[in-house]
Structure formats: structure tokens, C-alpha cells
Amino acid sequence: MGTSSATSHNRGIVVVIKSKSADAAAIILVVGGLDAWTSSGQTIPKADGFHFLEMTDVTWDALAVIQPDVVLCPLMSGRFDAIELAEQLSELGFTGRLRALVTDLPNPQAVSREIRDACPRIDFDVLVLEVDVLDETA
Numbered sequence: 440m441g442t443s444s445a446t447s448h449n450r451g452i453v454v455v456i457k458s459k460s461a462d463a464a465a466i467i468l469v470v471g472g473l474d475a476w477t478s479s480g481q482t483i484p485k486a487d488g489f490h491f492l493e494m495t496d497v498t499w500d501a502l503a504v505i506q507p508d509v510v511l512c513p514l515m516s517g518r519f520d521a522i523e524l525a526e527q528l529s530e531l532g533f534t535g536r537l538r539a540l541v542t543d544l545p546n547p548q549a550v551s552r553e554i555r556d557a558c559p560r561i562d563f564d565v566l567v568l569e570v571d572v573l574d575e576t577a
Contacts, residue, residue, distance in 0.1 A: 464487060464488040465488055465508045465509065466488050466490070466505060466506060466507045466508050466509075467488055467489050467490070467507060467508065467509055467510075467511060468490045468491075468492065468502075468505050468507035468509070468510045468511070469489060469490070469491045469492075469510075469511045469512070470491075470492055470493070470494055470497055470510060470511070470512040470524055471493065471494055471512050471513055471516050471518065471519065471524075472513065472516065473491055473492070473493050474493065490505045490507070493518075494512075494518060494519045494523070494524060494527070497524070497527060497528070497531070498531070499531045499532070502528075502531055502532075502533055507535065508535065508536065509535065509536040509537070509538060510524070510528065510533075510535065510536065510537045510538070511538050511539075511540060512524050512537070512538075512539055512540070513539065513540055513541070514539040514540065514541035514544065514550070514565060515541070521537070521539035521550075521554060521563075521565075522553070522554050522557060522558075524537065525537055525554050525557065525558040525561050525563055526557065526558060528558070528561060529558040529560055529561055533560075533561065534560045534561065534562075535561075535562060536561075536562040536563075536564075537561050537562065537563045537564075538563075538564055538565070538566050539554075539563070539564075539565050539566070540565075540566050540568060541565060541566070541567055541568070542567070542568055542569070543567070544565060544567050547565040547567050550565050551563060551564050551565050
């Protein structure tokens with residue numbers, strides 16, 4: 440399998456995502472937050488292997504076209520939470536990796552277990568990030 444990685448400049452954190460093919464970069468689908476991102480005047484980043492959708496745009500057709508190696512989403516947002524996305528992905532036949540991002544969570548294992556129990560065909564986990572990991576000035 441091929442790998443793709445991202446490194447934080449602050450903490451040296453490396454996230455490695457393996458692709459389905461040895462000669463291809465990982466395909467990452469990021470779900471949610473696009474409205475807030477664009478309404479704040481930011482543009483959606485363009486990066487090889489990254490695709491961005493709102494929850495309402497996650498359909499069987501979209502998954503068939505994108506064929507993500509991993510789906511990233513917030514654990515909770517104003518419009519949906521990770522369990523809703525996991526249920527939707529499961530109903531669409533997705534059996535891959537779903538990772539929910541959060542900056543503070545007292546018991547991520549309990550949340551992961553709850554979502555895995557609700558959607559056993561989804562490879563689910565929570566990634567807890569420190570706020571300053573995403574801040575270039577920290």
C-alpha cells in the first residue's frame with residue numbers, strides 16, 4: 440500500500456494514511472465545515488488527494504467517484520455529528536475508515552466504542568488534536 444503523510448510544524452506530529460494502491464497517494468474526503476470556511480472569506484484548499492463535501496453532498500455517487508481511503512469529519516458540528524455521518528456512510532455501503540477530529544474530549548475511547556457499536560462495518564476512531572497543533576504561531 441502507498442502512504443501519504445502530513446506533518447505539523449509545531450509538534451512533529453505525523454499522520455500516515457495508507458492508500459488502497461501502492462503507487463497512488465491516499466484519497467482523503469473531508470466532510471463538513473465548507474459553509475463556515477467560505478463565509479469567513481477563506482477559499483477551499485486545493486491539494487492532491489483531498490476532496491471536500493458538506494454532509495448533504497455525501498451520496499453513493501460521490502463516494503463512487505471519490506473512492507476515499509479515509510473520511511475526516513468533526514466529531515460534532517452545528518449541522519451534524521460523527522455518528523450521523525457514520526450511519527449515513529454505513530447505509531451507503533461504505534466500509535472504510537472514518538476519523539472524527541476534536542480538540543478536547545475526556546474519554547475518546549468511549550465515543551469510539553459507541554460509534555463502532557452503532558456502525559460495526561465502519562472503521563471508526565476519534566483523533567484528539569491539541570488546539571495549538573493547528574496554530575502556526577504556537
